[in-house]
Amino acid sequence: MSTKKELRIGLIGTGLMGRIHTNGYFQVAHFFSELEYRPVLKAVCSRNEAGVKAFAEQWGYESFETDWKALIARDDIDAVDICTPNDTHAEIAIAAAEAGKMILCEKPLARTLAEAQGMVDAIEKANVPNTVWYNYRRVPAVTLAKQIVDSGKLGKIFHYRANFLQDWTINADLPQGGTALWRLDAAAAGSGVTGDLLAHCIDTAMWLNGAITDVSAMTKTFVKERMHQLTGKVEPVGIDDACLFHCHFDNGSLGLFEATRYARGHKALYTFEINGEHASIRWDLHDMNRLEYFDHSDESVVRGWRNIHVSDGDQPYMNRWWIPGTSIGYEHTFLHQVADFLKSLETGEPCSPNFQDALETQKVCEAVLESATSKSWKETGVTV
Amino acid sequence: MSTKKELRIGLIGTGLMGRIHTNGYFQVAHFFSELEYRPVLKAVCSRNEAGVKAFAEQWGYESFETDWKALIARDDIDAVDICTPNDTHAEIAIAAAEAGKMILCEKPLARTLAEAQGMVDAIEKANVPNTVWYNYRRVPAVTLAKQIVDSGKLGKIFHYRANFLQDWTINADLPQGGTALWRLDAAAAGSGVTGDLLAHCIDTAMWLNGAITDVSAMTKTFVKERMHQLTGKVEPVGIDDACLFHCHFDNGSLGLFEATRYARGHKALYTFEINGEHASIRWDLHDMNRLEYFDHSDESVVRGWRNIHVSDGDQPYMNRWWIPGTSIGYEHTFLHQVADFLKSLETGEPCSPNFQDALETQKVCEAVLESATSKSWKETGVTV
Amino acid sequence: MSTKKELRIGLIGTGLMGRIHTNGYFQVAHFFSELEYRPVLKAVCSRNEAGVKAFAEQWGYESFETDWKALIARDDIDAVDICTPNDTHAEIAIAAAEAGKMILCEKPLARTLAEAQGMVDAIEKANVPNTVWYNYRRVPAVTLAKQIVDSGKLGKIFHYRANFLQDWTINADLPQGGTALWRLDAAAAGSGVTGDLLAHCIDTAMWLNGAITDVSAMTKTFVKERMHQLTGKVEPVGIDDACLFHCHFDNGSLGLFEATRYARGHKALYTFEINGEHASIRWDLHDMNRLEYFDHSDESVVRGWRNIHVSDGDQPYMNRWWIPGTSIGYEHTFLHQVADFLKSLETGEPCSPNFQDALETQKVCEAVLESATSKSWKETGVTV
Amino acid sequence: MSTKKELRIGLIGTGLMGRIHTNGYFQVAHFFSELEYRPVLKAVCSRNEAGVKAFAEQWGYESFETDWKALIARDDIDAVDICTPNDTHAEIAIAAAEAGKMILCEKPLARTLAEAQGMVDAIEKANVPNTVWYNYRRVPAVTLAKQIVDSGKLGKIFHYRANFLQDWTINADLPQGGTALWRLDAAAAGSGVTGDLLAHCIDTAMWLNGAITDVSAMTKTFVKERMHQLTGKVEPVGIDDACLFHCHFDNGSLGLFEATRYARGHKALYTFEINGEHASIRWDLHDMNRLEYFDHSDESVVRGWRNIHVSDGDQPYMNRWWIPGTSIGYEHTFLHQVADFLKSLETGEPCSPNFQDALETQKVCEAVLESATSKSWKETGVTV
Structure with missing residues (x-):
């Protein structure tokens, strides 16, 4: 039909x-x-x-x-x-x-x-x-952040900081491995929070702020052994429970990143902030429909961080949804990506992030893990 | 199949x-x-x-x-x-x-x-x-509020306050009537913010805090005439642009309600707060996945309003959705009501609010409008 | 010297x-x-x-x-x-x-x-x-609110709402009267929250938004008897524990006020909000160095409530204090009033609010209490 | 007398x-x-x-x-x-x-x-x-944080993060040196944000969380030359405009620190957060009278970050001040230190932080600057 x-x-x-x-x-x-x-x-x-x-x-x-x-x-x-x-x-x-x-x-x-x-x-x-x-690129507030960056409103960028904090693995009795907990099993996951959480932060960061050129990182495994669900035995934990790094971006700004599953009180606190010469932006996944924006060109006595509820029809993706002031949820971000993928089939343009983009993120993850192991700065080799 | x-x-x-x-x-x-x-x-x-x-x-x-x-x-x-x-x-x-x-x-x-x-x-x-x-009864945070009330945690209730603030009709050039703007046409809508917005506040309030027995209200129509889309002529505006009332609840607590479409800066700020002897609750539609809760039984030096991100599997409806820390949206509340309606067909229990419940809300709306017109207190006649 | x-x-x-x-x-x-x-x-x-x-x-x-x-x-x-x-x-x-x-x-x-x-x-x-x-007129953020109002940035005013919520008298064992608790003794205090808390709200409101012309109020005494410290006997409580009213301002806007000492979780939540055609303002004593401001003339996609930390030298009184980003306290508001009183002796101008201004506030308080008693609207007689 | x-x-x-x-x-x-x-x-x-x-x-x-x-x-x-x-x-x-x-x-x-x-x-x-x-040790909320840490409520500590963000030197036309701007002159200041801002963060951190043992840092001077007020010539800027580092604490937790004067929108954002096994704490100088506290032992469905307004008589120093819900200001922290110094003269106990404590902070600052220069991890030599 x-x-x-x-x-x-x-x-x-x-x-x-x-x-x-x-x-x-x-x-x-x-x-x-x-x-x-x-x-x-x-x-x-x-x-x-x-x-x-x-x-x-x-x-x-x-x-x-x-x-x-x-x-x-x-x-x-x-x-x-x-x-x-x-x-x-x-x-x-x-x-x-x-x-x-x-x-x-x-x-x-x-x-x-x-x-x-x-x-x-x-x-x-x-x-x-x-x-x-x-x-997360397709959270409307994050897409709006991208539009603001691209508009040049921020001016020269000085700082980018992001973190992704969770607390679900603090319990040392939690096992590793198997269908539900493969993220704790290095063989299945490759890494811990670096691939699971920081990869998101890095993808967003390079989308918004360009290439990360070199990194200095540290990792930590707080719980050294967990029962493995596949073997039934207590086995060493091979993943990073926490990972922190600072870095340079190609545009001259400084980056600061942190991810952990041991931050009591945070279910899924993914935040980022960009500080530019003229304006700054920050966002928090816990309140994903909001974006905070500071514009130094506002009149000084009434200048302050603006708390934007991203739910109007002129804001990214929101003309598809309900009414101003109402929220959309986590799953909508995936739906937006499906829509953009289908659109890309029409236009022949790539649907970002494609495999090549994700490879660049992988380069940063690899450099981060190597830096943590070697306790030294590492070049990422990301294509500038 | x-x-x-x-x-x-x-x-x-x-x-x-x-x-x-x-x-x-x-x-x-x-x-x-x-x-x-x-x-x-x-x-x-x-x-x-x-x-x-x-x-x-x-x-x-x-x-x-x-x-x-x-x-x-x-x-x-x-x-x-x-x-x-x-x-x-x-x-x-x-x-x-x-x-x-x-x-x-x-x-x-x-x-x-x-x-x-x-x-x-x-x-x-x-x-x-x-x-x-x-x-809105089926926003998980609001359902959780109901569970907290029912648990007795609040103790005797002293105060209930709610407001529903919007700003979309400030522009006096906005017409009334027709498919898109029937809410501004008294003949189609019956009333303005009273039936549109306060009705929500009243429904939630009586669900959480019992019967409203008598009210004292005021209304205001800020823009007195608007072009009517059906007649093409400038015609008087018959709806209430704003409505405020205070009231008594049957349980002895005091209620305070306000709705308007002239609160610049608020897209759809629906908030309520309940103050009980032992604990208090508040909620805001703009951040619908959060509930604030104050418990006086907490140790005094570390006592404060708790900001609860209602996204865990043990919180209402949330075992159906994604992962802790992530959000659901406006449409999920309707989906929850569909599910509860279907369930009610299985059990034979009414699916709240049913027509009788909504009739009680209508009684309060009617008393509110009559009180505003007569500038006097009105009994609601709500079944206690 | x-x-x-x-x-x-x-x-x-x-x-x-x-x-x-x-x-x-x-x-x-x-x-x-x-x-x-x-x-x-x-x-x-x-x-x-x-x-x-x-x-x-x-x-x-x-x-x-x-x-x-x-x-x-x-x-x-x-x-x-x-x-x-x-x-x-x-x-x-x-x-x-x-x-x-x-x-x-x-x-x-x-x-x-x-x-x-x-x-x-x-x-x-x-x-x-x-x-x-x-x-409270001399909290820098409140003085800034006054400057914003006077600048005309808000345009025509639609709504003014304020509340002053405390929770310190919920305990029914608290006595009344004597040096420490005269505020609970009607003979000493005259009224309860109306004179103690609402008077502040009304003073600020009429300073910012002009005369309140008529009111409809309700009061409640939740704890009917308390031991009196002077007589040693359990005696009726004569004060209002809570008071709510709505009103008209002379400028056509609607007012909504509430004060109570039975709002669990609020130590001294004094807030006000003004909604104008073009912009809105809100403030909260708990965070007295901040002012929130919404300006509809901001570009729509990045429009939001601005959270202003009132601590820069170009903001009211703040050139006397420390460095941007740092706070002043409750006592500074009194110090500012001393300074303004001394200045008024130099200039010969009245130091607002003077006795005549306070009389206008008293008129509103009286009308509020009479309205609550008579359950009817009352004119305030405030000089327009 | x-x-x-x-x-x-x-x-x-x-x-x-x-x-x-x-x-x-x-x-x-x-x-x-x-x-x-x-x-x-x-x-x-x-x-x-x-x-x-x-x-x-x-x-x-x-x-x-x-x-x-x-x-x-x-x-x-x-x-x-x-x-x-x-x-x-x-x-x-x-x-x-x-x-x-x-x-x-x-x-x-x-x-x-x-x-x-x-x-x-x-x-x-x-x-x-x-x-x-x-x-800052004597901000009541920070002193309360110390009491909470000492009580053992947090359990084993996993993470400590702090930042101190300002934006007052973004303007490249700002000169360096002289009475007002000696903080931009390396000869007078020794370092930039490391000694000025991070030193505060480090002092608080080691007070709350014990010794920092080794660090990996990066610094940046965004504006390379500024007119010097003493020489009248454009001269190289010798200070660090921004400094970021991660580190290990002796107790096994990971630290993350950042300070800058190029974070547009932040006048003096000094924040810290501690994540422990059982509870977490965070604080922000902009709202210095508040402390946020998350306690995992709270009942799960009503668990959330508590926002504590530190203004009650049973909270540190606050029995000296006004009434619950009201604020104190920046200068009170110095007044508290005077009081504690005078008290120390009575008791003969040191008044923390004394020169020895400050020396430990200096060791970390020195290691941070050396790490940034050498691009390698440095031991701090802090006495454990």
Whole structure:
């Protein structure tokens, strides 16, 4: 009935990200009805047959697979969405690229820079549309921050600071590994907060403020051993529980970053702040619909940080939603990315961040971890 | 394929509320998969054929109507959802009740108490499930407030205060009437901020704090004349632009309420605060995922208002959503009401607020407007 | 040694206000050194001889008295500062005026309008400089609010709302009366929160927004009986524990006021907000060095409430203090009033608020209490 | 008349700190009347005769000097207060110690660790009472933070972060050097934000969280040349405009510090946060009367950051001041230190931070600057 072009999705992984991406696929037609492409939930894949069957039924996938290779081999799949733990990203993405599929990959791109480089090589060779789910770029307040930066309102930038603070692993009795806790298992995750949390901060930072050129970092593993859910034994914890670094940006500004899962009281405090010559911006994920903005050109006696409720129709993405003063939620950021990905298929422009962009973030993560290990400054090698 | 029971929805009205209710209907299966009932988008109705056809297509309704009487007459509709302007609620609801349909009606129930009473009579006679979309009860933070009140933590209540402040009608060049601006037209809306905004405040207040027994109010129409979109002429404005009242609650506490569309700087500032003997609560729609709570039993030197980010799995509704620290949006409140309505069909319990509850709110609104006109205290007649 | 003119102070009352005014007298020379007048702490008076002697020694008064009539009779006193409970204001002020003394009187001016009128008559007949300690006008952020209002930035005013919330009398075991708790004793205080707290709100409101013309109020005494410290018996409580009213201002705006000592969690939450056509302002005593300001003329996508830290040299009074970003305290507001009073002696201009201004506030308080009693609207009779 | 012991003060330096310390000396008797010692403003010293004469008259010093050596040589001076630029601290302090004077020295103790060590040696040899004006320890909210830490409520500490952000030197036309701008002149100041701002952060941090053992830092001078007020020529800027470092504390926690004068929008944002196993604390100088506290032992559904208004009589120092809910200001922190210094003379206990404590802070500053220069980690050598 619909005259739209179909984009047949094959989703791999049925965890939180699998659910939230799926939500984006079926919601996009309702809120971005002008798009030429329409996602079709063709197949979902997970190793647990009962689980994936239930998922397919609940979310409306036409079919399911228990082997991702089978999914990639299907002719009726246009795009593969990778929502599995980090240790599988490279293998799946490279295979999907070789099969000519478009790829939407969860972040971080990979466990290591080497893995990530292989993925980028594959995708460039295959020349397929791709994107990586650094979803925070599409929080309307963050997109507005980007517009403000691009407008030149800030002037020369002096400082960029960001942190991502959580507190969910303080309990030393929490095990590591397995489906639920693979983020605590170095073999599956590659790293701890660096790949999980700092990668978000770095992606946003380089989008807003350009290349990070060199870093000095420290990491810490507060809980040294945890029971491993796969082996049943107490095993060393290989991930970084906390990671802090300072750095130079190519534009001459200084960066300061911190991520931890041991900051009692913070569920998911992702904040950033940019200080420019003329104006400053700050944002906090806990209050994601707000942006704070300070403009030194305001009359001095009534100058102050402006608290902007980003919910008006002239603010990014918000003409799709409700009424001024009301909020949107976490999942909307993924939905926005789906919409932008579909739009990119129309225009032929890349859908940022693509694999190449995510590779640059991976370079910074790698340099950060190396710096922490070697206790020395490291060049990132990010393309300026 | 699904073994769920179908609840065949007939939606009347394709504006903002039409969209947001529809969103609730198709999302509920994804996030409340345990429910026995499954909404089916059977038909949507609006007078504009092209518009309703496009709406049906965009949102997946199986069919459309341009005459609400035709929709009500259909055998394949179980529940009628009324999202039209206030002046049509009574006629549609009464007809739907007489046709034996379940009814989900937008708030306020009606333009006047007399209209509302007729609707309640009809629904009681028909004995059909019903609910009214006072959606803010189902903001998780507000539901949590209800749980805190019910727990007895507050002790004896002294004060309840609420306001709903907007600024969208300050411009005197804004016309009244027509599809977009019927809220400014007394004939269509019944009243101004009293029915539109205060009705929300009153519904929440009586849910949390019991019956309002008597009121003293004032209203004001700041812009006395506006061009009417239906007549094309400048006509008197019949609605209240602002309404303030104080009142007694049956439990001995004092209430203070204010609503306006002339509070520059506030897009949709709906706040309430309850002060009890032992503890206090406050909430603000602008930051709807937060609840503030003060507990006098905390150790004195470290006592302070707690800012609760209501996003954990043990907080109301939040086990359906994402991860601690992330937000949900405005539309989720409607989705929660859909889920609770479906659940009520399973249990046979009423889905609060039902028409009777909304009638009580209407009594307060009527007393408020009468008090403002007569410049005297008025009994509300709310059932204690 | 100093070439300044002396202003010889006679202070009556050695409680909190006695201390804080005295602080203003001896600090003014340090921070407003350009003033021609210099306060001299000539005498302090209180009935308790040991107490007043210790006070004089601690604060550097040259002498003390135990009978206020003796103090007023002294030739070496230029100005009498009245810091006693409300029931003594009228008698002392009238006697001081008749003795030709300047008068600085604590607020509220009196217990009743009739008392206050007698005081104004006396002072006008005597034609002596006078002021009333409504100190909040001289919080720099509040003075800045006044400047913003006077600049016309707000445009036509629609709404004014203020509240003053405390929680210190919730405990029903707290006695009434005596030196420490005269504010709970109607005979000494005249009224409860109306004269104590609302009087502040009303003074600020009429200074910022003009005359209040008519009011509709309600009051409540939550704890009906308390042990009286003077009689030792449980006696009825005659004061209002809470008072709420709405009103009209002469400029067409609507006012909403609330004060209580039963708002758990609020130590001294005095807030006000003004909503104008073009801009809005709000302030909170808890964070007295901040002012919030919303300007609709800001570019729409970056428009928001500005949080102004009022601590720069170009903001009111702040060129006397420390460095931008640092705070001043509660006592500074009294010091500012001392400085402005001394300045008024140089210029011959009245030091606002003077007795006549305070009489207008008293009229509103009286109308509020009468409205609450009669459950009807009351004209205030305030001079427009 | 007074039976108190006199502490005869000789103040050197008549700038902001000279004024604010003097304020503390004459106010202490009013608010801490139980102390045995009473400061007497015996002499003030500054090179500008007209200026120091006017200062003495305004603030009530009995005499003045234009040569600090003359002041130190006087027999009628018990304590020397050093409020001059950093380059004079060492010479004056050493001379004063040799003259047997007590010393109250502005922070940072000196320009370099070597200078500071010399001062400590002198003071230990002379065995005279001494203190350094790291005033923020005596903000009531910060003192409360210390009490909370000492109570063990936080449990094991994971993170400490602090920053001190200003924006007053962004203008490249601002000159360096001279009386007003010596802080921009490396010869006078020793360093830029490290000694001026980070020194405060480090002092508070080691007081609250113990020794900092090793650091990795970066510094930046954004404006490379400024006109020098003493030479009249454009000269290189030798100070650090910004400094960031991360570090280890001896207790196993990680530290993150940042200071800058290029953070547009921040007048004096000094914040710190401590994350412990069980609870967290944070504070911000802009709102110095508030402390935020998160206690994980609170019931989970109503758990949140508590915003404590530190203004009750049972909170540190606040029994000296006004009424709950009201604020004190910046200068009160110095007054508290005067009181504590006087008390230390009674008890014989050191008045923290003394020269030895300040030396430890100097060690960290020195390590920070060396780390930034060498781009490597540095041990601080702080006594654990």
